[in-house]
Amino acid sequence: MALYIPDPDIPAADLIDDLGRVLAERYMNAEDALLREVAVRAYRDIELQAKLNRAIASGSDRVSGLRYALDRNRQLAELDGHRAQALRDLQVLARTTADQLRAENLAEGVISAATTQGEAEAAARLSMARRLPARTTLNGSATQATAATQLSLQSSLEVLNQRITRLPQDAFKRVVAMNSSNVLLGVQTKLQAQYANVQQFLSEGVGGFTDRGGRNWRIGTYAEMAGRTTVARAFNDAGVWRMQQSGINLVTVQGSLSSCAKCAPWVGLILSTDGTTGTVILPHATQDAEVTVTIAGTLDGARNAGCFHPNCSHKVSAYLPGLSIPQAGFEYDPKAEWARTRQREIEVDIRAAKRKQATAGDPVTAQRAKAKVRAKQAQLREHLDLTGRKRNSAREQLAFADGR
Template sequence: MAVYVPDPDYPVPAAELVEDLGAYLAGVYTDAETRMLEAAAKRAYKILALEQDLGNLSEVEHHRAMQRLEVERAQALRELRDTADQIVKDIQDQKLAEWLVQVASSEGEAAAASVLAGTRYEAVRGTVPVSAAHAVGATGISLQSRLEVLNQRILRYPHDVYQQTIADTAPFRMLGAETAVINQRRAVQSFLEQGITGFVDRADRRWTIGAYSEMAGRTATSRAWQDAGVHRMQQAGLNLVTIQGSFDACANCAAWIGKILSTNGVTGPVIMPHATQQGAVTVNVEGTLQDARNAGWNHPNCRDKVTAYLPGLSVPQQDFQYNPEAEKERAKQRELEREIRAAKRRQAVASDDIQRRKARREVLEAQKDMREFTKKTGRARRSYREQLHFADGR
């Protein structure tokens, strides 16, 4: 794993960094999921075709065909297991959790150093040290644990495919079994459309491994960026931060945007030296950073960020008001993205050209709905969130 060294004079903005790293991690697991789904679909539909042919054979031919079918089933399971083993090995070799947290913590520390520049809290100029490593160690371990769960889901998927689409499909031994064939193919397609699920949350949303890895990556990199920055501030003697958030923040997060918080447990009026001038100023500390987290701020996928509060110099985000309509629009956009992804998945694992063309029309219709929505609301469209690796569903 290469060591990442940021530019302390031009650190990457937190929102851009978290977005990029989350998308990168999701891309890795997207590729893994796509490879597994394509391999599974190819073998499952081949098994179904062989089973369909059993209905018109004589007893002797039927016996031989059943033997060939068992060989195909065993080979399919073996090949899917080999594919899964190689995919997981490729992922583990990248040491993704360690790399992502290192990048995020390095940039978070650099961003804090940049904000402190020119103030009484400025650190010694030069290369940003890796002194925040211990501050984000638990974050890296947590992310590694989450990714390992996803790797285990990939390794288990061949068994699930075998049970759902290969071993449990009943051979057709009678003439006129066309309806059963159609139903069976639909059942297989429905199973493949779900993707490789890795987690079901309390809202009963089923996350694919790509979607879950993106959420886990965004959450971990955001936390590492913040914790490394806080660590650098504390090293410089500054224990005050303020929270910045987006216009469509949820109710839990909106309550903390613009607040001045401490990282050392101190609250209430505090007299501190001015950040750049002689004299002192009184700062009203409204709580601690841990208070905010305990109240639900900085939840998974939260886009808010923590920045240094410089006494007498910083101006916190003013008069932020929770906007339920903006939150509803964000939720609606997520819903439209799910509809696009669901249609794309149906297209990707379609059992025949008719189903594939039907799914393609659904993709185009869903994309049209998204264009109309973003035009009406003025919200930015994020096309990468419409790709298959973000697929989740209830």
């Protein structure tokens, strides 16, 4: 990744979305490239099977005799050789792709950017206070505070890298299995139907894996989730580290109107990072006075209760007594959460229709998929007009991650 220059004015949610999209696009592009290679070999396999099926069908004519047997054996050998070579080629491509992804050090780049931005934003906020409990010369950075987060992301991405090394071979074997019984039974199937099976399979893509909770993830979807989650954690941890260096152990949670039921109760509350709770009296951040502050809980307690969950973009900022104004009057709005969730669902549908259009094997199928794209885009516009939410066109592109 390119050198990241922090900008305290960039909203944290935008940073989290952008860095999550970096990972999603990189892994989804890798998956798409491998699936295209699978498609080339899969269609070749169908053609060879069609030749063999025709040979089997013509075998009913006993006049062909020995020539039929020789042709059939030759075509079987050609089909077997093609499949063996295809698997070898796909294995090499998969290993090369996984090695390239590892060499890019995506986890290091993404977490470094989040850490730098979180520390910069905290420093900018602290600069507004003339009186701080402690002033220290910062000899280090927040890198140590976010080291565990980087390792967590590296571990998650390595799971994807290992899945990628198996993806094309597994996909090719599944395509072969769709039609192999036709050859073994000597049944003449329609070539168009076989192509349709392959196109449907490739348009849906290959599931990355199933997590412990039983949820199925596409490779790009999981990369985005892991990226967003760890970026948010690194951003917050870096900011907290910088605050603590200046003696600030209080933060306040900031969130959006579409916050989920787990996060909404914590928005606007004052939390401590050192375990302090209850009502305390603290020095004013800018005046020679004291301020009474009610600390609702701890940051760890909020996390344990479900706030800052996977894919969450909520952030914490330094609470400066007498100066900071926490978000007030915030209540959970199920309609706002539904509006956000429904927008994501329609975006998924748009990408699915675009993928079918891209893998269509004939003009009629492509035209139907194109019409579906337009219909879903119209549905999205209607939803945005109804709810007042903003459109994020990047999430409608094929380069973005598929999956619900």
